[in-house]
Every structure is written in C-alpha cells, then in structure tokens.
Amino acid sequence: MASASSSLVLFAADSSSSARLTSFNTNNKLPNGVVQFKRLISPQFGLQKPKTIMTHVSNPLSYCVASMATEASAKVIDGKSVAKDIQNEITAEISRMKSEIGVVPGLAVILVGDRKDSATYVRNKKKSCESVGIKSYEVCLPQDCREEEVLEHISSFNNDPAVHGILVQLPLPSHMNEQSILNAVCIEKDVDGFHPLNIGRLAMRGREPLFVPCTPKGCIELLHRYNVDIKGKNAVVIGRSNIVGMPAALLLQREDATVSIVHSKTKNPQEITKQADIIIAAVGQPNMVRGSWIKPGAVLIDVGINPVEDSTRPRGYRLVGDICYEEACKIASAITPVPGGVGPMTIAMLLSNTLTSAKRIHNFS
Ligand SMILES: Nc1nc2c(c(=O)[nH]1)N[C@@H](CN(C=O)c1ccc(C(=O)N[C@@H](CCC(=O)O)C(=O)O)cc1)CN2
Numbered sequence: 618m619a620s621a622s623s624s625l626v627l628f629a630a631d632s633s634s635s636a637r638l639t640s641f642n643t644n645n646k647l648p649n650g651v652v653q654f655k656r657l658i659s660p661q662f663g664l665q666k667p668k669t670i671m672t673h674v675s676n677p678l679s680y681c682v683a684s685m686a687t688e689a690s691a692k693v694i695d696g697k698s699v700a701k702d703i704q705n706e707i708t709a710e711i712s713r714m715k716s717e718i719g720v721v722p723g724l725a726v727i728l729v730g731d732r733k734d735s736a737t738y739v740r741n742k743k744k745s746c747e748s749v750g751i752k753s754y755e756v757c758l759p760q761d762c763r764e765e766e767v768l769e770h771i772s773s774f775n776n777d778p779a780v781h782g783i784l785v786q787l788p789l790p791s792h793m794n795e796q797s798i799l800n801a802v803c804i805e806k807d808v809d810g811f812h813p814l815n816i817g818r819l820a821m822r823g824r825e826p827l828f829v830p831c832t833p834k835g836c837i838e839l840l841h842r843y844n845v846d847i848k849g850k851n852a853v854v855i856g857r858s859n860i861v862g863m864p865a866a867l868l869l870q871r872e873d874a875t876v877s878i879v880h881s882k883t884k885n886p887q888e889i890t891k892q893a894d895i896i897i898a899a900v901g902q903p904n905m906v907r908g909s910w911i912k913p914g915a916v917l918i919d920v921g922i923n924p925v926e927d928s929t930r931p932r933g934y935r936l937v938g939d940i941c942y943e944e945a946c947k948i949a950s951a952i953t954p955v956p957g958g959v960g961p962m963t964i965a966m967l968l969s970n971t972l973t974s975a976k977r978i979h980n981f982s
C-alpha cells in the first residue's frame with residue numbers, strides 16, 4: 618500500500634499486505650531517498666518501532682527493505698514443542714489401541730556402519746518409541762557387511778507380524794545399492810515412505826501413498842499447526858533430494874501451492890526465492906539463504922542441520938540451518954529454528970506413520 622508525499626512515493630515493505638503507514642516525518646529526510654517512518658503497522662510485522670525504509674522515487678514499484686531489517690519480527694515455529702504435542706496424541710492413541718484390541722505397534726530399524734550421527738538418530742528413534750509405547754526392534758550391522766545381509770533382515774521383518782514399520786537408516790555405506798534396499802521393504806510397512814511405489818503415488822493425482830516421507834511431512838504439519846495458508850501461495854523448495862526436497866515439492870503441490878524447485882544448476886536462485894510466500898530449504902549448505910533472498914512476510918522452513926566449527930561450544934561445533942537465521946528472522950513472518958525446528962518433527966512423523974501402519978494392518982480406527 619502506498620502513501621505519497623510531495624517529493625517521495627513511499628511504499629510499505631510488503632506491498633501485497635494491508636501494511637500501512639500511520640505517520641511519517643518527511644522533515645526527517647536522509648540522503649538517497651531514505652526516509653524515517655515513525656510507525657509501520659502490518660498484520661505480518663505487527664506494531665513496529667521507527668524504521669528506516671529506502672524508497673526508489675524513479676521506480677516506486679521496486680522497493681528495497683534492506684534497512685528495514687533492524688530487529689527480529691518473525692514468529693518462531695517451535696518444532697520441538699509441536700513434536701511433543703504430537704507424541705502425546707500418539708501415546709493416547711496407542712494406549713486406546715492396546716486396551717481395545719491388544720495390539721502394540723512395532724518398529725524395526727536397521728543401522729549399517731559406524732556413522733555417529735546415524736547412531737544418534739537411531740538411538741533417539743528408539744527412545745521416542747519407548748516413550749509413546751511403540752515396541753522397537755533394532756539390527757546393527759558393520760560397515761563392511763554384504764548387501765544380502767541387509768536384504769535378509771528386511772525380508773524377515775517383512776514377514777514378522779509384530780513389526781508394522783521398517784526403516785533402513787540412511788545414508789548407507791557406498792558399496793551398497795540404496796535403491797535395491799529401499800525396494801525390498803514391503804510398501805505396507807514402509808514408514809519412511811521411500812519405496813518407489815509410495816513416492817510414485819505421491820506424485821500422482823488421484824492416488825494416495827500409504828506413507829509420506831517423515832521430514833517433508835513434518836514440514837507441512839508445522840505449516841498446518843501454525844495456520845499458514847498454502848493454497849495458491851508461491852512455494853519454493855531449495856534442494857531436490859529423494860528424501861526431502863522432491864517429496865516436499867510434491868506435498869506442497871498437493872496442497873495447491875504453486876511450486877518452484879531451486880537446485881544447484883538454478884540461475885539466480887535469489888530471484889526465485891524472493892517471490893516465495895513459503896520457502897522450504899533442504900540443501901545442506903550452511904546459511905545459504907540470506908536476508909536479501911527473502912520476501913518480507915515469507916514463512917521459512919529450514920531443514921538444514923549443518924555443523925559449523927565453534928570453539929565456544931562443548932562439542933566444538935554448533936548447528937546452523939540452510940537459512941541465515943539472524944538475517945531472515947528480521948524479514949520473514951515465521952521461521953523454524955535449527956536445532957528445534959524440523960528435526961524433532963522427523964521423529965514425530967515416524968511414530969505417527971508407525972501408528973498409522975499398525976491401525977491399517979489391524980483394521981483399527
Ligand atoms: N531412513 C532415514 N534416514 C534418514 C532420515 C530419515 O527420515 N529416514 N532423516 C535424516 C536423519 N534423521 C532421521 O533419521 C534425523 C535428523 C535430525 C533429527 C533432529 O531431531 N535433529 C535435531 C538436532 C540434533 C542434534 O543436536 O544433532 C534438530 O534439528 O533439532 C532427527 C532425525 C537422514 N537419514
């Protein structure tokens with residue numbers, strides 16, 4: 618929304634919202650067309666303290682908000698707390714199922730190799746299963762084991778009626794064929810949603826996958842629980858991995874967003890992200906998305922979990938996302954932190970998929 622003075626055309630930062638200037642002081646002129654506003658009110662930014670906004674008189678439609686980024690205004694999307702709520706819901710459902718039909722859901726996890734991060738994720742999955750009442754079964758195989766051994770374990774879990782969900786922790790050692798291993802999990806127990814039939818169904822209109830991959834499902838769940846409208850919005854997914862970027866784009870499309878995918882060969886990615894109402898960043902590049910890439914008021918979901926050296930931390934590193942949080946939180950309307958954003962949702966969605974599987978197999982609703 619614009620407001621005109623004698624020499625300057627003034628635009629609120631978010632021209633698509635009903636942002637309005639309640640008062641401004643044109644006496645307070647600064648060089649190069651910079652004007653200090655006393656107050657800016659917008660549904661997305663809330664009541665703001667005095668700000669400096671740069672305007673381009675010659676081309677009023679191209680507004681610049683660089684200097685508006687003076688303080689945090691984004692709502693923090695608290696994945697840790699939402700994941701806790703979901704785990705409580707799952708606990709209640711599992712207890713109802715156990716008391717009504719005497720079934721306890723079971724999840725089998727296969728870990729191959731000695732990656733510390735994978736071992737941590739598997740340990741956390743096991744702990745979370747225990748806390749909601751899912752029985753977990755774990756197989757740990759050495760780094761140099763044969764692919765056939767993994768396939769044998771999968772086959773045995775496929776045939777085990779106590780097991781309702783099976784997952785193979787990724788990444789696998791490089792001598793293994795990841796696709797043949799994922800193909801071996803029967804689709805009715807594919808709680809990671811990585812089987813090509815489940816992914817194929819996700820991509821098809823009018824077809825439903827039995828399971829949706831946990832991290833992208835968690836991203837959409839966060840948007841829903843924070844009442845973010847998706848329908849008709851411009852959504853940009855950064856990254857096209859099989860386990861996050863690609864299924865996230867398919868899910869957003871199913872929610873009637875207009876979806877673009879930015880990847881390593883995209884030219885001028887910031888021109889595309891600047892149009893986005895919603896960004897899901899999943900590239901594994903620390904702080905890649907800068908403040909200048911973001912449209913004011915955008916909702917940002919950061920899937921990146923990147924360790925960066927930090928000698929002040931006990932572990933010698935800290936985790937940062939793919940989005941530069943310090944810059945982005947001043948421009949976005951909502952943002953997930955790292956850690957504590959999408960990560961905890963991945964495990965919550967795994968528990969949810971395992972419960973769904975047990976209910977479906979036992980015809981319990
Ligand atoms: N078979 C699978 N493999 C992998 C998946 C997956 O969904 N299925 N996803 C990731 C790893 N992952 C779960 O497996 C996972 C990653 C991160 C988190 C998490 O809670 N992260 C925390 C930070 C953790 C830390 O302090 O180190 C956070 O973001 O707050 C949970 C699960 C790859 N492999």
Ligand SMILES: [Mg+2]
Pocket residue numbers: 832920959960963
């Ligand atoms: Mg993840």
